[in-house]
Every structure is written in structure tokens, then in C-alpha cells.
Amino acid sequence: MALHRLSFRLRATVCHVRTLHTSGWGQQQEAVAVESEPEPFSVFRTQETDPACQSEKHLGQFYTLPSAHFRPLFPHGLPYRYQQQVKTFNEACFMVRPPALEVISYLKKADYSKPALRYLFYGVKGSGKTMSLCHAVHFCYTQGWVVLHIPDAHLWVKNCKELLPSSYNSARFDQPLQATTWLRNFRTTNEHLLSQIKTKRRYVWTKRESTDEGRPLGELVNQGALKCRLSPRLAADRSLMKWIREEPQLHGISRVKSSSDVVGALMKDLRLQSSQPGADFRLVVAVDGVNALWGRSTIKKENKSAVDLEELTLIHNLKKLMKNDWTGGAIITTLSQTGSLYTPKSAYLPQELLGETGFDSMDPFIPVSVPNYSEKEFESAYLYYLDRKWLQHPQSRTEDGKKELSFLSSKNPSMLDRICGFL
Amino acid sequence: MAASCVRTVGSFLGKCGNCSSSLNTVTSQLSRQVLSRQICVSTALKKNLAAGGPEKFTVEFIQKQVEEFDIGKRHLANMMGEDPENFTQEDIDRSIAYLFPSGLFEKKARPLMKHPEEIFPKQRAVQWGADGRPFHFLFYTGKQSYYSLMHKLYSKILNIEKHQDRMRAKGLFSQDTKEISLDTSRWLTKEELEVLLVETISSNNYDRFIQLMERLLSMPYCNMEEEFVLHYRRPLEARSKKQMVPVPERDDKGVAFSTSDGRRKTSNSSVVLRDCGSGRITVNGQEYLHYFPVLQDREQLMFPLQFMGLLGRFDLQCTVSGGGRSSQAGALRLAISRALLSFLSEGEQETMRQAGLLTPDPRVRERKKPGQEGARRKFTWKKR
Numbered sequence: 044m045a046l047h048r049l050s051f052r053l054r055a056t057v058c059h060v061r062t063l064h065t066s067g068w069g070q071q072q073e074a075v076a077v078e079s080e081p082e083p084f085s086v087f088r089t090q091e092t093d094p095a096c097q098s099e100k101h102l103g104q105f106y107t108l109p110s111a112h113f114r115p116l117f118p119h120g121l122p123y124r125y126q127q128q129v130k131t132f133n134e135a136c137f138m139v140r141p142p143a144l145e146v147i148s149y150l151k152k153a154d155y156s157k158p159a160l161r162y163l164f165y166g167v168k169g170s171g172k173t174m175s176l177c178h179a180v181h182f183c184y185t186q187g188w189v190v191l192h193i194p195d196a197h198l199w200v201k202n203c204k205e206l207l208p209s210s211y212n213s214a215r216f217d218q219p220l221q222a223t224t225w226l227r228n229f230r231t232t233n234e235h236l237l238s239q240i241k242t243k244r245r246y247v248w249t250k251r252e253s254t255d256e257g258r259p260l261g262e263l264v265n266q267g268a269l270k271c272r273l274s275p276r277l278a279a280d281r282s283l284m285k286w287i288r289e290e291p292q293l294h295g296i297s298r299v300k301s302s303s304d305v306v307g308a309l310m311k312d313l314r315l316q317s318s319q320p321g322a323d324f325r326l327v328v329a330v331d332g333v334n335a336l337w338g339r340s341t342i343k344k345e346n347k348s349a350v351d352l353e354e355l356t357l358i359h360n361l362k363k364l365m366k367n368d369w370t371g372g373a374i375i376t377t378l379s380q381t382g383s384l385y386t387p388k389s390a391y392l393p394q395e396l397l398g399e400t401g402f403d404s405m406d407p408f409i410p411v412s413v414p415n416y417s418e419k420e421f422e423s424a425y426l427y428y429l430d431r432k433w434l435q436h437p438q439s440r441t442e443d444g445k446k447e448l449s450f451l452s453s454k455n456p457s458m459l460d461r462i463c464g465f466l
Numbered sequence: 467m468a469a470s471c472v473r474t475v476g477s478f479l480g481k482c483g484n485c486s487s488s489l490n491t492v493t494s495q496l497s498r499q500v501l502s503r504q505i506c507v508s509t510a511l512k513k514n515l516a517a518g519g520p521e522k523f524t525v526e527f528i529q530k531q532v533e534e535f536d537i538g539k540r541h542l543a544n545m546m547g548e549d550p551e552n553f554t555q556e557d558i559d560r561s562i563a564y565l566f567p568s569g570l571f572e573k574k575a576r577p578l579m580k581h582p583e584e585i586f587p588k589q590r591a592v593q594w595g596a597d598g599r600p601f602h603f604l605f606y607t608g609k610q611s612y613y614s615l616m617h618k619l620y621s622k623i624l625n626i627e628k629h630q631d632r633m634r635a636k637g638l639f640s641q642d643t644k645e646i647s648l649d650t651s652r653w654l655t656k657e658e659l660e661v662l663l664v665e666t667i668s669s670n671n672y673d674r675f676i677q678l679m680e681r682l683l684s685m686p687y688c689n690m691e692e693e694f695v696l697h698y699r700r701p702l703e704a705r706s707k708k709q710m711v712p713v714p715e716r717d718d719k720g721v722a723f724s725t726s727d728g729r730r731k732t733s734n735s736s737v738v739l740r741d742c743g744s745g746r747i748t749v750n751g752q753e754y755l756h757y758f759p760v761l762q763d764r765e766q767l768m769f770p771l772q773f774m775g776l777l778g779r780f781d782l783q784c785t786v787s788g789g790g791r792s793s794q795a796g797a798l799r800l801a802i803s804r805a806l807l808s809f810l811s812e813g814e815q816e817t818m819r820q821a822g823l824l825t826p827d828p829r830v831r832e833r834k835k836p837g838q839e840g841a842r843r844k845f846t847w848k849k850r
Binding site: 450 | 772775
């Protein structure tokens with residue numbers, strides 16, 4: 044790789060010296076002749092896979108996520124179309140774009156003894172907010188932080204199949220399904236850190252079950268992830284049953300506290316721990332679609348009245364996390380109109396999507412605007428698709444074809460992806 | 467026949483009461499029935515009205531109609547407070563439209579008042595005298611006016627030849643005489659000729675007629691009979707108008723821009739095309755990606771620019787209203803093509819025209835008819 048870089052720079056000079064030195068530089072020339080082949084793709088690709096080392100000169104270029112990072116980091120959280128693309132291309136490539144780079148630079152420079160800073164990505168539909176969030180999360184992961192990534196807060200306020208009254212607080216409702224899936228994904232992401240972090244408080248689940256102080260967090264998570272009341276609907280979920288059968292640690296399913304409370308406990312614990320001066324880890328809370336926390340919900344109680352958001356345990360705990368009364372970490376969020384309920388399609392600004400209460404609770408925050416592709420970024424994306432042989436139509440390889448694509452997609456990343464999908 | 471059904475306003479104004487003579491047979495029948503107090507009409511008495519051919523109007527009847535029309539015209543002028551002497555047909559039309567406002571869409575179904583010559587089809591007067599001898603010498607050919615016309619034409623040709631010979635004899639023969647200008651007119655069609663001659667002719671006859679005319683025109687000195695020839699020609703409709711190219715102006719920043727409109731179905735659009743260099747498009751103040759989420763509509767917008775290869779050069783500012791998403795896109799496309807004309811050369815304009823970008827789409831929603839569920843769809847047919 045270094046030789047490639049060297050030869051790339053020296054190519055200009057080699058031509059000059061060719062007449063003077065023949066034998067010595069001959070080998071170098073051959074190297075150049077061979078290495079000049081991969082040169083075309085290095086215009087839009089960069090070899091810098093560590094987000095910490097990326098800077099302005101990598102803007103517009105794609106970097107590949109190492110597969111060792113990809114599997115644990117993103118069991119959830121990426122847009123569906125992007126996941127399909129990763130499967131097709133067999134590699135996960137992120138584009139280095141200004142919003143993400145900006146947030147990463149702030150994360151690098153922030154003072155973590157002060158209350159957590161809140162960053163908010165906002166932009167029109169399909170402009171790359173979730174991808175920027177994932178880029179920032181990848182940075183945090185490489186730095187060894189604990190990643191609390193909620194893929195889409197909207198999923199927690201709608202289409203809830205199971206709503207159980209919480210045993211901790213009878214006024215609230217639990218969502219066991221969502222909580223268990225989330226806990227499982229959380230465990231996948233932070234496997235290596237969970238054994239090191241210890242609980243700080245004692246959690247009593249029932250008369251017989253309790254988690255003592257000082258137990259590794261992993262145990263807590265396992266409890267929540269495994270133990271949940273199995274209703275007939277859950278029992279019908281084949282993937283869940285298969286997982287339960289194969290899980291070695293499961294020693295029986297007993298009626299225990301619902302996993303939503305485990306989630307709440309986890310969040311509280313992590314928050315407290317990272318605030319302490321002697322903490323050896325930092326916490327990043329990444330929430331996609333944060334405007335769901337202050338919107339409305341479509342879940343209905345049995346008497347057909349709508350559930351207020353405060354009555355959902357998961358939402359309640361998440362809102363507590365979003366308050367910046369803890370230190371030693373950062374909160375990165377995105378707005379999302381696509382999944383939101385009862386918001387007009389044209390709304391994309393924080394004011395419109397968060398609403399009065401949301402804006403006041405999030406205030407003060409750092410808004411980061413995510414625009415559509417610039418010329419250079421568009422060029423980069425286009426070359427990437429060409430390189431991956433995704434654009435099969437002969438006209439798409441011409442200059443006119445490129446202009447057409449730029450016009451039709453209006454340089455919107457998701458639009459471009461959709462259009463190229465059938466070319 | 468239709469005229470008889472439509473009670474022309476002239477007769478209505480002139481005299482109230484029944485006026486149409488064709489109804490006479492029916493009314494006489496009815497009166498006979500009333501007198502005899504029969505309830506049903508026996509088949510022997512009922513005449514097959516259609517078997518008689520088209521309506522026959524007597525000369526006296528037509529004259530009477532003309533008188534009534536004139537009187538009616540004077541009455542109408544009086545009513546409108548205008549001068550009866552100088553009351554033209556346009557004034558009549560205007561007044562009738564004012565006095566009898568009609569919401570009917572079909573223009574021919576609205577009330578009209580025209581000279582009887584235009585309303586009643588021309589009919590031939592009786593061709594023979596009291597002794598049964600026909601007036602015209604060509605009566606027994608069957609198509610007397612046609613053959614008389616041919617004879618007349620041929621005699622004119624002979625005249626011209628004689629004239630030519632005389633000029634040659636004098637030594638003043640010259641080929642380049644003034645030509646009759648035939649560019650802006652066309653020959654009468656067969657149907658029009660039939661109407662003129664008030665008799666049917668076959669297509670062979672028609673071809674012969676045209677051939678003879680052409681022969682006349684091929685001779686020098688045909689301008690002697692110019693008036694005669696032009697009587698049998700009709701002016702062509704104005705050729706497809708030269709496309710009105712919008713004038714490009716310069717705004718205060720020195721950027722050239724042009725404005726134009728477009729229409730499709732019920733949508734109206736207006737586009738301001740600026741020669742900026744960025745490819746930004748705004749529709750009704752919104753991003754066009756947001757206004758037209760469907761790819762097809764954006765392709766429609768793109769087509770004029772892409773066809774001429776000028777995609778990234780222009781900045782568009784569009785407003786559109788009415789219709790649905792597809793018709794709005796079509797209206798915008800037409801407006802963009804028109805606005806683009808001012809930045810293109812003649813040849814490129816021609817290619818655009820041939821590509822069909824400048825043609826407004828004439829398709830409009832077809833009306834729903836009674837007895838059918840939609841414009842074309844009929845009700846479900848039930849056998850019993």
C-alpha cells in the first residue's frame with residue numbers, strides 16, 4: 044500500500060528520469076506499470092478505515108468498514124436498503140461527508156467532564172442522516188466507547204403487538220418484544236465491554252431473583268434478553284423459539300420481570316457509571332428518529348384509548364437518558380420524518396419535527412445539517428457504482444448518462460440509490 | 467331536414483305560429499284525425515316521410531323565408547336599439563347570443579339566425595317548362611351543370627389559344643406572363659363542387675374537371691381567366707404558425723432568462739428559464755424532488771433539456787396549478803420546451819418540433835354519455 048502511494052506520487056518524476064537512469068529505475072517503472080491499474084478507483088476510495096484519522100482531504104471518498112467491525116457494530120441501525128447493498132457488494136462502504144466529519148471532530152475535542160453534548164442530524168428525506176449517525180457510531184466504537192444505539196425510536200411507539208402493564212410501576216406499559224430484540228443487539232455490539240463493567244446497584248426482580256451489586260453488566264443483559272413472559276404469540280415466533288433452544292445459558296423460562304425494566308436499569312446504570320470521574324469507559328447514546336420521543340403514538344390500550352408516550356417504560360427511560368445531566372459521553376441523534384406519526388411530509392427542520400416540548404427538552408443541542416450530495420460526492424458515488432458494476436445500462440457510463448442521473452435524483456443519496464437499482 | 471326541426475329565430479321573430487311547410491303534411495293528418503276523432507292513426511294514411519328524399523322547398527317558400535328574415539332583422543335591430551339599415555350578420559349573431567344565452571357546448575345547437583340561403587340547402591328549380599321541354603340543352607346528359615361547366619372551361623381554353631395565335635401573329639408572344647398565384651389556395655373538393663353545382667358528380671368527372679383546369683393553367687396567358695379559375699379554388703388554412711419564440715431578456719444580474727407557458731388537460735404552468743449554470747429546479751417554491759416524487763414526472767421535466775444536451779446549464783423556476791401529477795408534468799414539459807426555443811438555433815428548433823416537444827397535447831377528458839357508465843364503458847350487458 045505504501046509502495047502504491049509512493050509510486051502514485053513519484054509517477055510524475057519517474058518519467059523525467061527515465062532517460063537518465065535506465066537499469067536502476069527499470070524495476071520501479073514496472074512497478075508503476077502494474078500499480079497504475081488500481082489507480083482509477085483510488086479517486087473515490089480511500090484506504091483510511093479508521094474514522095479517527097479521516098480528515099477533509101478524504102471528503103467524498105468511500106472507506107470500507109472492516110468486517111470485524113461491521114458484524115458486531117451494526118446488527119441494527121443501518122437503513123434497510125443499505126443492508127441489502129452490503130450483502131450484494133460483499134463490503135460495507137461509508138462515504139466520508141462533512142456532517143459526520145464535523146461531529147467526529149467535536150467528539151474528539153469535547154471535554155468529557157462537562158455534561159454530555161447533544162448532536163442532532165437533520166435534513167430532507169434520504170439525505171444521509173442515518174448513515175452519518177452510523178459513521179459517528181463507528182468512530183466511537185473504534186475508540187472503545189460503549190455504544191447505546193437505538194435503531195429507530197419510531198419502532199417503539201407504533202405497531203406494538205404486546206403491551207403489558209409494568210409491574211414496577213402499574214401506570215406504565217411494557218413492550219417485551221422490542222426490549223428483548225434491542226437487548227440482544229446491544230449485547231452483540233458491546234460484548235467485549237459488558238464483562239468489564241460492573242453494576243453499581245442492586246436490582247431486585249422478584250422475591251427470589253435479584254442482581255447484586257458488582258455483577259458484570261453482561262449478566263443483567265442476559266437476564267433481560269432471555270427471560271420474558273412467553274405469550275402464545277411469542278411462542279409462535281419461530282426464530283425466537285429456535286434461539287431459545289440453542290442458547291446455552293438459558294436454564295428455564297420463568298416468570299420474571301419484563302425486559303423493559305432491564306433496559307431501564309441498564310440505561311440508568313451506564314449513565315451513573317460514566318458520570319463518575321474514575322470511569323474507564325465513555326458512553327455514546329445514538330438515537331435515530333429522536334422526534335418519536337415527543338410525538339404521538341398509535342398504540343392503543345385495550346379500551347381503545349391512545350397510549351400517552353409517558354406511559355411507555357422504554358420511552359420514559361430513554362427520555363431520561365436524553366437529558367444532559369450526566370457526563371462522560373455524548374448523545375448523537377437524528378430526526379426522521381419517514382417513520383414519524385402525524386407529521387407532514389415536507390417537515391424536516393428540528394423545530395417542526397421535535398415540536399415545542401421536544402425542542403425545549405433537547406435544547407441546547409448542536410444541529411448538524413445533512414445536505415444532498417455535492418458535485419464531488421455525487422461523482423464519487425457514481426464512480427463507486429460503476430466500479431461495483433452496479434450500473435449495467437450502456438448509457439449510464441456516458442457523461443450524458445451521468446448528467447441524467449444527477450438531474451433525476453437531484454443528487455439525493457437515497458433517490459440515486461433507487462434509480463441506479465434498476466439500471 | 468334539420469332546419470325544419472330547428473325553429474329558426476328569424477321566422478320566430480317574424481311571425482308566431484307554425485311556419486314550416488314540411489310539417490304541413492303532418493298537421494293536416496292530425497287535423498284530419500281531430501275532425502274524425504280517431505285515436506290511432508291507420509297505416510294506410512301514415513306516409514313514410516323518409517321515402518320522399520330530402521326536403522323539397524318550393525321557390526315561393528324560400529322567398530317567403532327571405533322576406534321574413536329581412537323583417538325579422540329589422541325588428542331585431544330595433545330591439546337592440548341599432549340602425550336597421552346597417553345591421554350586419556355579425557351584429558345579428560351578437561344580438562342573438564345576448565338575447566338567448568345558451569349553455570350548450572355544441573355551437574351548432576345554439577339558437578341561430580342566418581339568411582335562408584345559408585340554412586336551406588340549395589335546390590334546383592324545376593328544369594322544364596309547362597310543355598315538358600327542358601330549358602337547358604344538356605338536360606338529357608343527366609348532369610347538366612357539370613357538363614355545361616366543362617363546355618365553358620373548354621371554350622375558355624380555346625379562347626386563350628386563339629389569343630396566343632393572335633399574339634404570335636403580331637410577334638408579341640412571350641412566355642413569361644404574369645402567373646396566377648396558386649400557393650395560398652387549393653382546388654375545390656368533390657363535395658364542395660357538388661354543392662356548387664347542386665348535383666352529384668362521380669369521382670371520374672371530378673378528376674376530369676381538375677385535369678382540364680390544370681391544362682388551362684399550363685398555358686401562358688392563363689391570367690386572362692384568373693377570376694374564373696380562382697372562383698373554383700379555396701384559400702388554404704393558415705399554415706402551421708411559425709412557433710412564437712419567447713424573447714430572451716436580461717435581468718439585473720445580466721443573466722439571460724425567458725418565460726413561457728404550457729398547458730395540458732386542465733393544468734396551466736409557467737416557467738422561467740435562467741441561463742445560470744446550475745441545474746436547480748424549483749416548482750411552486752418547493753424542491754422538485756419533493757413536488758414530483760415519482761420518477762416518471764421528473765423524466766418528463768428532464769426530456770427537453772436532455773434532448774438538446776443542455777442538462778446542467780439552466781436554472782428553472784416553475785409554477786403549476788390544476789390537473790393531476792401527470793398533466794402538471796406534461797404542462798411543465800411544454801413550457802420548458804417553449805422557453806428553451808429562445809436559446810436555440812433554427813435547426814435545433816426544428817429538431818425539437820419534430821420530436822414533438824412543441825406540440826400541445828390535444829387530449830382532453832372525454833365526456834360521459836347518458837346510457838353508458840363512462841365515456842366508452844357501457845353498462846353490464848345482461849342477457850335477460
